[in-house]
Amino acid sequence: MSTLSNTRWPAARLLASRPEVLDGWKTGRQVEDLEEAIAYQAAIPQAKRFSIALRVADPAGETLVQPRAGVCLVKEHINLLQALEQEGQADLLPTTIDSYTRHNRYADAQAGIEESTHSGHSHLNGFPAVNLGVHACRMVTEAVERPIEVRHGTPDARLLAEITLAGGFTAFEGGGISYNIPYAKSVPLERSLLHWQYVDRLVGLYAEQGIEINREPFGPLTGTMVPPCISNVVAIIEALLAAEQGVTSITVGYGQCGNLYQDVAALCSLRQLCGELLESRGHGAVHLSTVFHQWMGGFPPDEAQAFGVISWGTVAAAFSGATKIISKSPQEALGVPTAEANIRGLRCTRQVLSMFKEQQPLATLEIDREHDLITLETRQLLNAVERLGAGDLAVGTVRAFQSGALDVPFAPSREARGAVIPVRDLHGAIRILEFGNLAVDSEIKAIHRAFLEERAQAEGRAVTFQMVTDDIYAVSKGRLVGKPRSQRSTMGRRMP
Amino acid sequence: MSTLSNTRWPAARLLASRPEVLDGWKTGRQVEDLEEAIAYQAAIPQAKRFSIALRVADPAGETLVQPRAGVCLVKEHINLLQALEQEGQADLLPTTIDSYTRHNRYADAQAGIEESTHSGHSHLNGFPAVNLGVHACRMVTEAVERPIEVRHGTPDARLLAEITLAGGFTAFEGGGISYNIPYAKSVPLERSLLHWQYVDRLVGLYAEQGIEINREPFGPLTGTMVPPCISNVVAIIEALLAAEQGVTSITVGYGQCGNLYQDVAALCSLRQLCGELLESRGHGAVHLSTVFHQWMGGFPPDEAQAFGVISWGTVAAAFSGATKIISKSPQEALGVPTAEANIRGLRCTRQVLSMFKEQQPLATLEIDREHDLITLETRQLLNAVERLGAGDLAVGTVRAFQSGALDVPFAPSREARGAVIPVRDLHGAIRILEFGNLAVDSEIKAIHRAFLEERAQAEGRAVTFQMVTDDIYAVSKGRLVGKPRSQRSTMGRRMP
Amino acid sequence: MVNVVLGVIGTDCHAVGNKILEIAFRDAGFIVHNLGVMVSQEEFIAAAIETNAEALLISSLCGHAEIDCRGLRERCIEAGIGDILLYLGGNLTVGESDFAEVKQKFTDMGFDRIFPPGIMPEDGIDALRADLRGRGLELEIPDV
């Protein structure tokens, strides 16, 4: 494997590794002719280009709505997307990829396709774009009127990118950190970063031909109490790495933590700091936008309660001024939602967004304080990464995860130390209980500790891992901060 | 009719008119023995006393949840309330009275009861407590574990109060203004004020015997773009009138307008000003609490959108620190909700409340500004009422409505001028387009005008009644501020 | 010029839709006699006779339409205005129910048009124009 550094790949490097990539599955042959793919993309109407929708919405202060959705069979998937854009009035569409494809297990995906074809309903948790191939992708992208993004969780997404871009998708989610650490167990980070440089460089090649593909680092990571500085620094690193490979439209994302002030501050800090860094590193031409993910942790099984969670996320998104919001469905806790449930999530989201739309932005002292804190923490983390990489962000990232200077809580990957343990403070903001080797200074650690002591005192118990467990279950049981058993309300009853 | 003045009725006055009141319907005889009623109330466990629940929740910063619900038949109504307290986890229960009873048309209510008994489901839009009588009321109040309030809309609620208090209800909504102007067409205000003095005095008599009954002026009035100063001044007047008759537990209410800052400011101003006035007029011993009503105007017919409206109202209630919230159901636009739909409204409300619960209160410049404005307006209105009444609040109220110094928009009653026309400003706050004779000064009028010009300019159209109509439909069509036809989103499509 | 009588029947006090309907029908060129809320059957019929109205536009929001409207067509016939158009709109029954059933019930009671909850005034206006045209009456439509 070639060594990793944050420098733009010569086109030749990508073209040299292409044959091997396309060999990954038989449909790879369909994209051998990159010129044809670019010509196909060039003919896509403006209204279906993801980056244009974002470039229009962002200055207008609009928040666009996008669901998650993907099923196994082409016809079924088209019906689903059409329902989401027509009845659900989604502004932006997704195509969520199944998890065999995410792990390049195309033979397993094939089995899922056959099983699904046989039974008539989806046995895969997403759309197996690689197996279905370019033609199927084009059927999908041609069947709808709005822009579609490929959403997945794939450490090695090179073949997926080749096929879906040739297939007419105009946005591609993911990144070498965010699609490895939360989504895999033993993929070396160096390898996934290299594979994502390939993807970014491919997008850069398209860009050189005048085709803008939007790229979106996956903000929420494990979706479970991720401290904002951690998700923000990952998003910023991936944005900078992508820009280096020639990506021109980037959407950085953030998953709702639940405390309104922290959420608003986190997204604003992310936008500001990322914009500043892109600018100062010579990527000022990149169009930067933001995405807010409604609650990414465990949902309440009750649909009415789930609607409450969806709405609360929308409130925070609206206040944070995100360019787009990713909506959840009221069936989140149960399983991949039906089209109908997904549409209900969209309609609820839209209602809250539009009722808020004209209102004044939220400006409070708490937001300012959180904003300053998050920005400071994020800068410290980023500085540590650069220091460890001796100025190289990609190399620094690998070393930072090795040493624990960077870490992601609850990550399945062995590439993350998993030493950071987050917990909520008295007001529900995410703080850090155990820092491991996380590269923030002692002042910041003291601030977090003080917040936690405040909660401990209020709850009359010590800060222990029990609090963390309580917090993990809290939202699904009807609240934000996990209370000691004795203080729990009756709403969160055990399931039968 | 005896003349009206805001002075405490001698007990004898009430007792003298009692026989005539009890003669209103045959069940009146059941309450002849007031001592028995008081003894019955005295035996009700503390956990079922409304005012105690409020006295506990208020200092703890808890927001209690209460739905609206009432059906015709006793058994059915009991099932409904039990479902609401068990599956819905309502903290406080309602018994909503049907609209024949509200107009003292007991014969019509009787026909409704018979029809309902016959068909097995409710043909009345509420619980006909007078016709069903004391025993039925006691069956209801004994069948549940939480406090229950009588909720209605009755200009002359004397008999209803006698029967339901004897029946074990521990809270009673309404007031001489708020249960006349929005609920009747031609009941003289002087008469309804007198009739409500009777009710308040009756509650005062109970209080003298150590039985505290909570009283709640109906805050939202017509539920349709009521400017906060108008609903606040009505609530304050009714609170002062009630306190004068010896009421010791009062909950003043407010119906959501939709702009978060205005809503938070309005409820806070209401609590502050009302507390101050009760205090300064010698009613400092009254326990004052607040209630926030989720959106009281037209709802979207789509349930998912309705959940969004319910949640947004809950957010505002939570931020405003209301002692209780009255929840709506996702079927609001369609008809009296089933128990199941009502429970879903409760669960969604609870989820949002509990996720917000621990978070810091909202403090913004906008809130401060609205708070000051609303307080100033409300004081001006109240001063005008007292001036017109030559110091007597009750007399002043009658005269203020006659002259239009006080007015309620969209009211069906001929007792209100109906000259005030409200409309939303650019940010969705309710402002006043036409003041009629409303007793606020020219400075305030200029402030409102300036807000409206700002919107007019932004929308490129003049401030006309068309804006008002657009605003009235807005929430049910998916937004807060009604846009000109050309600028409307596609969400709000015509119903088939 | 076509006269119509508008009002909310029974003990129903919902006034907002009524005010909007008045404006909408007036702007559409009708002469609207709005009786407001809480109108009895007798008041509706008296007003119809007095104004020589082509239609009674009745709202019922509170759920008591069935009880409140019972016998209205018969009373119109008795009063000599048996062929007047009877329109009914609002939330007609208590609770959510199948609109087809609701429609049948009120059609059987002699109503010409029945509208589901939450419609826009234009739906009623279009219907009334069509029905009048069917009766050979054409409404001059004002410039809006």
Added chain:
Amino acid sequence: MVNVVLGVIGTDCHAVGNKILEIAFRDAGFIVHNLGVMVSQEEFIAAAIETNAEALLISSLCGHAEIDCRGLRERCIEAGIGDILLYLGGNLTVGESDFAEVKQKFTDMGFDRIFPPGIMPEDGIDALRADLRGRGLELEIPDV
């Protein structure tokens, strides 16, 4: 001392429940061998043999349980641990479905216990204690 093997099967990467189950079962007195996420059938069986485990506690959240678990019981039998307890929990199918059907399907595949989405660890612990007792194994319950 009772050994159990814990893990998330297939390509499933959901790690949060797994971490909590590890703690809960350990706190309940079991010796937990947690294989983490993305565990193949072969790895489960090898670990069970190596640790002499009484039960395989398998999670599947991502919806692919049916494909990923197929043949597991048979492979256990082949490997000589045919009577090991097989537990399965999580979001087992793609999409919401009738749990009774789901349960039947996995029971037929040889699983001893099947848990619906979102249960608390205690539900699994109670069940395992009961099943072990049924097999004559009593677990010393630690003081908590």
